Structures are given as structure tokens and as C-alpha cells.
Amino acid sequence: xxxxxxxxxxxxxxxxxxxxxxxxxxxxxxxxxxxxxxxxxxxxxxxxxxxxxxxxxxxxxxxxxxxxxxxxxxxxxxxxxxxxxxxxxxxxxxxxxxxxxxxxxxxxxxxxxx
Amino acid sequence: xxxxxxxxxxxxxxxxxxxxxxxxxxxxxxxxxxxxxxxxxxxxxxxxxxxxxxxxxxxxxxxxxxxxxxxxxxxxxxxxxxxxxxxxxxxxxxxxxxxxxxxxxxxxxxxxxxxxxxxx
Numbered sequence: 730x731x732x733x734x735x736x737x738x739x740x741x742x743x744x745x746x747x748x749x750x751x752x753x754x755x756x757x758x759x760x761x762x763x764x765x766x767x768x769x770x771x772x773x774x775x776x777x778x779x780x781x782x783x784x785x786x787x788x789x790x791x792x793x794x795x796x797x798x799x800x801x802x803x804x805x806x807x808x809x810x811x812x813x814x815x816x817x818x819x820x821x822x823x824x825x826x827x828x829x830x831x832x833x834x835x836x837x838x839x840x841x842x843x
Numbered sequence: 844x845x846x847x848x849x850x851x852x853x854x855x856x857x858x859x860x861x862x863x864x865x866x867x868x869x870x871x872x873x874x875x876x877x878x879x880x881x882x883x884x885x886x887x888x889x890x891x892x893x894x895x896x897x898x899x900x901x902x903x904x905x906x907x908x909x910x911x912x913x914x915x916x917x918x919x920x921x922x923x924x925x926x927x928x929x930x931x932x933x934x935x936x937x938x939x940x941x942x943x944x945x946x947x948x949x950x951x952x953x954x955x956x957x958x959x960x961x962x963x
Contacts, residue, residue: 734930766955772956773887774846818886822950829878831938831952835886 731756735819735834742809750837751791752819760784760821762795762802762832767816769799774803776817802822809841845871845948847939849955857925857963863923864958866937873939877952878910881934893920901940917942927962934959 736751754762764776764786777786778796779802786793793804802819819834846869856862866876874895879887891901891912899912909931911923922933922940936957941948 740924775953776953786942830889830892832890833886 731760731810731821731823731832732765733819733821733832733834735837737835738816738838740837740839742839744811744841744843745808746841748804748806748809748813748839750768750817750839752802752804754800754802754819754821754832756800756821756823756832758824759797760823762793763822764791764793764802764804765818766819767836768799769815773818809839811841811843814841825838845941845953847937847953847955849935849937850957851958852956853959853961855882857892858928859926860929861923861925863921863934863959864937864960865920866920866939866955867894868939868953871893871939871945871948872942873920874917874941874942874951876914876920877912877936877938877940878912878920878922879906883956888934898915924960929959929962932962934961 732755734753759783761779761780765773766776767773777788779786782797784795786804793802817840818836820831848867849885850865874891878890881887890905891899893899893912893914895914901907914920925958936955938952
């Protein structure tokens with residue numbers, strides 16, 4: 730079946746530190762991969778996505794590369810800011826199926842201290 | 844563009860009453876909407892998939908008679924929590940999947956801000 734495994738949090742970093750949040754997946758075929766972010770008190774927002782192997786999604790300084798050989802989609806940012814404090818969710822959308830429901834990781838809470 | 848609204852954002856009700864939550868796609872047509880529950884510090888749990896004009900598909904373990912879903916139009920889906928009890932207190936989130944008319948955003952999902960339900 731399809732599943733997403735995400736590193737457990739919480740992650741606490743100082744401002745300008747390097748961030749990596751690991752995400753690996755299990756899926757048949759060629760799923761699309763996503764990172765969503767949930768800021769405190771707000772709804773989920775799509776942060777970035779990749780739809781095929783070797784694609785790199787990027788947004789707001791965050792990057793993630795779709796690695797089929799390692800079934801991974803790790804989220805990285807070179808220099809985090811306090812405003813990046815949020816919960817980050819890795820998700821996949823199976824290739825097949827009419828409704829394309831998302832399969833979610835458990836979320837990783839990030840706290841960035843000034 | 845691609846905004847999803849939810850109403851109400853917060854509701855407190857007495858045990859035994861029913862509560863209706865609306866999810867609207869404001870500027871796109873959504874043939875499919877999804878309803879999730881999110882418990883504190885946990886991930887999203889998919890409750891059901893709602894298709895316009897047809898019955899919702901519920902995930903295993905979700906009571907369809909307790910969580911009534913109606914998807915009456917391409918821009919509106921409602922979730923009614925019937926005879927609510929304290930254990931139904933949670934954060935309910937909807938998402939809407941962009942239909943074929945959405946061009947480059949076809950199949951993308953956009954999330955509502957969520958509804959905090961507290962049952963006393």
C-alpha cells in the first residue's frame with residue numbers, strides 16, 4: 730500500500746541554521762509528492778510539490794527533490810527564519826485513482842528561535 | 844485564486860446537538876472535496892471523500908450516519924456532525940480538488956482554514 734514516513738519532531742533550530750526534514754514513501758507506480766505547511770492558527774498551505782522523479786520543488790527558500798531510487802522527498806532550507814516555525818507535512822498522491830486522495834505523514838513541528 | 848473557505852471557524856455546542864460545517868471553493872469548481880479530522884499535534888485523518896452529486900465515500904471506521912456529508916454543488920460541501928458528543932471535539936478541515944476546468948491547477952488540492960468544534 731501507499732504510505733509516508735516522516736521524521737518525528739519537534740525540531741528546534743536557531744535562526745539561520747540549516748534545516749532538513751526527512752520524508753520517505755512507499756507507493757506503487759509514480760506518485761506525486763508534496764510538502765504542506767501549517768502555520769500556528771492557520772490552515773494547511775501547499776509549500777512545494779514534485780510530480781516525477783528527479784523533479785525539484787522549491788518555494789520560499791525551501792527545496793525538495795523527488796528521489797525514486799531512495800523513495801525520498803526530504804525538505805531542506807539553507808537558512809531558517811523565526812517565521813518558518815510551523816508544522817510541516819509530507820504527502821503523496823497516488824498515480825492511479827479518480828479521487829487522488831492524499832496520503833499524509835504525521836507532521837514535523839519546527840520551532841526556530843531568534 | 845484557489846481559495847477555500849470554511850464556516851464557521853469555531854463552534855461550541857452542547858452534547859446531543861447537531862452541527863453543520865460548510866466548505867466552499869470560492870473561485871474554482873471542485874468536483875471532489877475531502878473532509879479531515881486533525882487531533883492536537885497529530886496528522887490529518889481522512890474521514891471521507893465527497894463527490895458532487897453522489898454519495899460520499901467514507902474511510903474505514905468513520906460512521907456515515909454520524910458524519911453526514913452533502914456535496915450539493917461544484918463549490919459547496921457540508922459536513923454535519925449529528926448528535927455530537929465530547930469525543931467529537933476536534934479540528935475539522937476540508938480540501939477541494941480542482942476540476943478539469945482548472946487548467947494548470949487540475950487535481951491540485953486547496954485547504955480550508957479549518958473549523959474548531961468543541962462539544963460540551
